[in-house]
Amino acid sequence: MTDPSFSLVILDEINIALRYDYLNLDEVLRHLTARREDLHVVVTGRNAKPALIEVADLVTEMGAVKHHFTAGVKAQKGIEY
Numbered sequence: 001m002t003d004p005s006f007s008l009v010i011l012d013e014i015n016i017a018l019r020y021d022y023l024n025l026d027e028v029l030r031h032l033t034a035r036r037e038d039l040h041v042v043v044t045g046r047n048a049k050p051a052l053i054e055v056a057d058l059v060t061e062m063g064a065v066k067h068h069f070t071a072g073v074k075a076q077k078g079i080e081y
Contacts, residue, residue, distance in 0.1 A: 015045025
């Protein structure tokens with residue numbers, strides 16, 4: 001996040017890592033709030049912590065309309081993992 005050649009960082013599924021305490025929430029919040037003004041950060045994953053929502057500029061909640069998992073298709077290599 002400190003590399004000036006990046007203008008966008010995607011922290012894919014970081015909310016899951018925070019949910020299970022694999023990462024320290026306070027440390028993540030510290031880095032996010034101290035980021036460069038010209039850096040955009042996208043955080044993904046379900047069940048965002050309230051403290052993370054609080055510091056976010058934009059929060060979007062998505063829901064499944066149709067998913068193959070509900071039809072019995074198990075996780076597929078290259079798709080879900």
